[in-house]
Amino acid sequence: MRQPGPIIGIIANPASGRDLRRLTANAGLYSSTDKASAIQRLLAAFGATGIAKVLLPTDMTGIAAAVLKASTGPMAREQRWPALQMLDLSLTQTVADTRLAARQMVEQGVAMIAVLGGDGTHKAVAAEAGDTPLLTLSTGTNNAFPELREATSAGLAGGLLASGQIPAAIGLRRNKRLLVRVPQQQLCEWALVEVAVSPQRFVGARALSRSEDLAEVFACFAEPHAIGLSAICGLWCPVSRQAEQGAWVRLDASATQVLLAPLAPGLLQGCGVTASGPLQPGVAYPLSLRSGTLALDGEREIEFAEQDTPTITLDLHGPLSVDVEAVLAHAARHHLLVVPRDQRHTPATLR
């Protein structure tokens, strides 16, 4: 008797890609139409790799509706898209919708959650996902956690992994995270890429993209090719996703020499780095400022005042994510996507 096929959840943040950086930088727009198309490309790849069912939350912006409409069309039939099941949520049009969708997907036993959004969306899903792996797709503004990748190839990797054709040891990687604790506010939040400390007193329009608004940056990982606040560490003291430490830098607007870093798309800022160092796991680092805001993965979320004592701690046990390159390299080595010409529409796992 055939085992029931794997289920994958898909979460696309309808709000990603519309923040202040359209005004202050040259950030682009990722419309809901684009997101619906990316989901359809994922479904084609999942269909080809034997995924039986996909869970998709409803939304107010027409993403789920467009996918549902396409799922009854000829392309969906020809490509043997997985069965589509809508998660009918009571929507608040806030990040709570993303977290609720992720929680319900985990409860329904999905093998993986594909996420379309920026660093903030991935963080929200990861907070609920536990050890359910994430297939990460960038549709935000300054994205360091999800890599820029085409949904079709990412979907192939996700489908192969979720259907058990790739060993987890090859296809999954464990990510780091930063724990942000503010005991006086009973807060314990986390970030997947970086936490920036800003002298700005209020959350305001959330995005930070000016060097004078930065006092410190703590990063889980910092790649030299990154865009966003982690780029400062990435171009000063880079640290890989795999390294068992992170990095921090301290900034001063009056420094005589500055590091040019792309803090937002098209926005190179001179950042006066005055000190830096490694971030050791398990150590709670205090902040140099007594009041200001904390930006988690690029967006101010926490306001702290003199009565607060926030700390930042690197934790090596963050979420699992699909290593798309490793999965597809393994698939190539073992010819996992080779099928007889007359069975090219049969999902690979059902052969």
Place this chain on the structure above:
Amino acid sequence: MSTQLSSEQLLHAYEVMRTIRAFEERLHVEFATGEIPGFVHLYAGEEASAAGVMAHLRDSDCIASNHRGHGHCIAKGVDVYGMMAEIYGKKTGVCGGKGGSMHIADLSKGMLGANGIVGAGAPLVAGSALAAKLKGRDDVSVVFFGDGASNEGAVFEAMNMASVMNLACIFVAENNGYAEATASKWSVACDHIADRAAGFGMPGVTIDGYDFFAVHEAAGAAVERARSGQGPSLIEVKLTRYYGHFEGDAQTYRAPDEVKNLRETRDCLLQFRNKTTRAGLLSAAQLDAIDGRVDGLIEDAVRRAKADPKPQPADLLSDVYVSYP
């Protein structure tokens, strides 16, 4: 754009928002007595939008408003007593009592007028922005319109012209969720009004309209951009109105506790007070003093407006045509 405001700026922002709230809540009571002619459309709940944008403008910058215009007028500096008298249809009103709620204008403050025609403010600010450009001035023009007007052709034409002519023009879409009784999630074809900016080659952003600091920051970036000759932009401010489309609207299209929940959890004045006092930037006593002063101002405006004379038949044709020298 910085959110680092001085104590004076913070107190002014609170006073503007508090004045709008008190003005509108008093009108809500007074309109029910039947003494006020015409219709009124209250702005209560949306104060952070007007205060956040207008904090960056000067008298020579122009704004155009819509039918829900009291908040824009107050934030732009129009005299509160003159507005109240205008709404009561009195000769002492800012437009001689002949405009009423939906046509309050004060050119000395750069207030081109509230407007009863949905979407009609947008071409007006394209015009004032073009005038500023032709005069070589760095003045900025701002139009406030709603989610309903975001579907109007006049708005699209103005956005197109502003972009083609690189005008210092800012389009502020106050998306309160309803065009009269029609939900914007049903009637607006795109998912975010801000996305429409891309079709006209200008940036568009979506901002939390319950948070003064979010609006202030976004508007600051847009004004700085426009004033420095970088062209128009669109800001979608997401917020809610606490009252009906007009006074007397039964609001059967809204969930029973919708407004109550938003008032309790998101209210812009409440958030402003909590944030600034927790940060140690303002004290509750300073804010309470403003509350008291504003209540007195509104009481005085209503008392005087009620007692003032109405325009006479002889006033009918005055202020209709410009008197050329």
